[in-house]
Amino acid sequence: ALPISGSGATTMFALFISVCSFAVIFTADDYPFRNTSLSFEARVADLVGRLTIAEIAGQMAHGGARNNGPAPAIERLGINPYQFGTECLSGDVGAGPATSFPEALGMAASFDYDLVYDVTQTTSEEVRAKNNNATAHGDYSFHTGLSCWSPVVNIMRDPRWGRNQETFGECPYLSGQMADAFVRGLQGDHPRYVRANAGCKHFDVHGGPENVPVSRFSFDSQVSDRDWRMTFLPQFQACVSAGTYSLMCSFNSIQGVPACANSKLLTDILRNEWGFKGYVVSDQGAIENIMEKHNYTHDAVHTAAAAANAGTCLEDGNDGNTTFSHLEDAYNQKLINESTLRDCASRLFLTRMVLGEFDPPEMNPYTTLDVSIIQNREHRNLARSAAGKTFVLLKNDKNILPFKEHSFFQMTVVGPFANDTRMLFGDYSPTLMDEFITTPLVGLQQSWIAQNVAYAAGCNDSKCTTYDADSVRNAINGSDLVVVCLGTGRTLESEGNDRSDIELPGKQAQLIMDAYAAAKGKPVILLLFNAGPLNISWAKENVDVIVECFFPAQEAGTALSDLFLGYVNPAARLPATWPMSLDQVPPIVNYTMVNRTYRYFEGVPLYPFGYGLSYTQFEYSDLAVSPSEVKMCGDVSISVVVNNVGDREGDEVFKFTFTGQTILFQRLICNLSGLIEFP
Numbered sequence: 001a002l003p004i005s006g007s008g009a010t011t012m013f014a015l016f017i018s019v020c021s022f023a024v025i026f027t028a029d030d031y032p033f034r035n036t037s038l039s040f041e042a043r044v045a046d047l048v049g050r051l052t053i054a055e056i057a058g059q060m061a062h063g064g065a066r067n068n069g070p071a072p073a074i075e076r077l078g079i080n081p082y083q084f085g086t087e088c089l090s091g092d093v094g095a096g097p098a099t100s101f102p103e104a105l106g107m108a109a110s111f112d113y114d115l116v117y118d119v120t121q122t123t124s125e126e127v128r129a130k131n132n133n134a135t136a137h138g139d140y141s142f143h144t145g146l147s148c149w150s151p152v153v154n155i156m157r158d159p160r161w162g163r164n165q166e167t168f169g170e171c172p173y174l175s176g177q178m179a180d181a182f183v184r185g186l187q188g189d190h191p192r193y194v195r196a197n198a199g200c201k202h203f204d205v206h207g208g209p210e211n212v213p214v215s216r217f218s219f220d221s222q223v224s225d226r227d228w229r230m231t232f233l234p235q236f237q238a239c240v241s242a243g244t245y246s247l248m249c250s251f252n253s254i255q256g257v258p259a260c261a262n263s264k265l266l267t268d269i270l271r272n273e274w275g276f277k278g279y280v281v282s283d284q285g286a287i288e289n290i291m292e293k294h295n296y297t298h299d300a301v302h303t304a305a306a307a308a309n310a311g312t313c314l315e316d317g318n319d320g321n322t323t324f325s326h327l328e329d330a331y332n333q334k335l336i337n338e339s340t341l342r343d344c345a346s347r348l349f350l351t352r353m354v355l356g357e358f359d360p361p362e363m364n365p366y367t368t369l370d371v372s373i374i375q376n377r378e379h380r381n382l383a384r385s386a387a388g389k390t391f392v393l394l395k396n397d398k399n400i401l402p403f404k405e406h407s408f409f410q411m412t413v414v415g416p417f418a419n420d421t422r423m424l425f426g427d428y429s430p431t432l433m434d435e436f437i438t439t440p441l442v443g444l445q446q447s448w449i450a451q452n453v454a455y456a457a458g459c460n461d462s463k464c465t466t467y468d469a470d471s472v473r474n475a476i477n478g479s480d481l482v483v484v485c486l487g488t489g490r491t492l493e494s495e496g497n498d499r500s501d502i503e504l505p506g507k508q509a510q511l512i513m514d515a516y517a518a519a520k521g522k523p524v525i526l527l528l529f530n531a532g533p534l535n536i537s538w539a540k541e542n543v544d545v546i547v548e549c550f551f552p553a554q555e556a557g558t559a560l561s562d563l564f565l566g567y568v569n570p571a572a573r574l575p576a577t578w579p580m581s582l583d584q585v586p587p588i589v590n591y592t593m594v595n596r597t598y599r600y601f602e603g604v605p606l607y608p609f610g611y612g613l614s615y616t617q618f619e620y621s622d623l624a625v626s627p628s629e630v631k632m633c634g635d636v637s638i639s640v641v642v643n644n645v646g647d648r649e650g651d652e653v654f655k656f657t658f659t660g661q662t663i664l665f666q667r668l669i670c671n672l673s674g675l676i677e678f679p
Helices: 007-021 040-049 053-060 104-109 113-136 172-187 225-232 234-242 263-273 286-292 300-310 323-332 338-354 377-388 440-447 469-476 508-519 537-542 553-564
Strands: 199-203 246-249 279-282 392-396 408-414 450-456 481-487 524-529 545-548 618-626 637-644 650-659 668-678
Touching (some): 053 323, 172 225, 199 263, 246 263, 263 300, 323 338, 440 450, 440 553, 481 508, 508 537, 637 650
Parallel strands (some): 246 279, 408 481, 481 524
């Protein structure tokens, strides 16, 4: 026993302090945030409560792109780095081999939500498989993560915008339904874990210009609240309702306030109205542009505070020295409070929690996915089926299509898109794997539609500034069927690259006319590979068949073979209006919706939204609408009988359109029933 007086009392006091100081020590596995019996929210609260302000700023400052990622490890807590940046728009982008699927605008043309779900589910399986492999080898480089900067749900509001190909078209309702399917397919339906998390972009009022006539980095979108609510917000709300864990704020300003520092957008609407629980990441360099391009703030510290206070929680910067690296200074200067920073960190770590990072691997079924699934037969078959469902049949005179095998002795395929593998893919496509790519030429050769197939490119690239007319005429001479492959490609429309017009590029218009003349009355088929509408008025009046192919990716040739032989009955429809000319299109910097999209377009288009033909015929009858008058926010019941009166099985898309009668709400509202198959 120790004495209770004298030096003994001092010894007893020192012993008491020593015992208490060791009572709170944890090993990395003992922290409550690793306790799987607790809720994710409780675990996140424990984890974030242990972080210093400097550590939180470090996480928020490293959103992923190039040298900007990964978010650093927190070694004292046993937390690994995390890569927030990858792209999943049409397959897993930039992380090595992957299955390539059609570009988003083509997927929208399918009007097939289940197809979008299947494609994004397959994409996320490959994303997860490669992430499993990368992290097992300590690789956290760009594009190896599980947080996708996809889908793009901006409205296709101008035919010249370079990024139209990445969108789901011009209809907010269709875009919202496609976004819902994309998010659910990507993230999966496991009750505990997310396979890969979606990130809907670019939030908001973003749809050109990229570079013509002004830069997207400094552009101010002057939009009315009515157009903002009715056109630019609904599809993002659909993303949130579908459960997306992330949104990306855009480069532009909205009504004078940069999107990534716009509290009306990111806090009032996104968090307070919609109840968004995830995180907002900036577009690459968008936070520094608040100061450098928009002149909205005067230094990096105030810029970081403005963005974080508005609701941006993660910076995708241009290099390692990001604006959010000044968040600790902003905190010390009382420009941002601790609760705001911890809330942002909580949103980031909640995503990592549901991805399974802090659970034992054996609990998460997605950790068993491995790279052997990439480009397996099932995935390639889905890519082929998806491509076939994106083709829009714009013209089919005398029902020339479909053909039977050996229908012709000689077929000629011409044009710069006939046999160039790179031109079949849109922006943000996966790493191209030549062994799995079939061009239109190769696919039609393998179809045996004709015994002999001749070929001439005519132009070296899509710009078609140099054109060899003789090679085209000579290849067509004596042919029984001519297929002309024209379009734009990423060279002419892409991120950072708007078009100045909607004409066929270079001398492509001359090529189609020469091919038509050389065919001497034999059938001529025009295949178009593009996103934004093209002026094909001459072709519409003269050639026999026109097919809009968009950017169909690796299975382009095999899918075209299926279409030509009738194995696929086209059911796709245009997801955007094709104007006759630019005379019908307002300036790209004008953000009113007057005369834009089918909902407000007042002219006669070359092709309307929703246009597309089939190999069979459908008959509509007995349309009934009840009640005949609908009150504000009331329900309406619509029924119609649709019969397939042709001789082939086929799919048909119902499009119900309503017209408002009051001046305040004079508009067209898109409401699509979906895709229904009729045998």
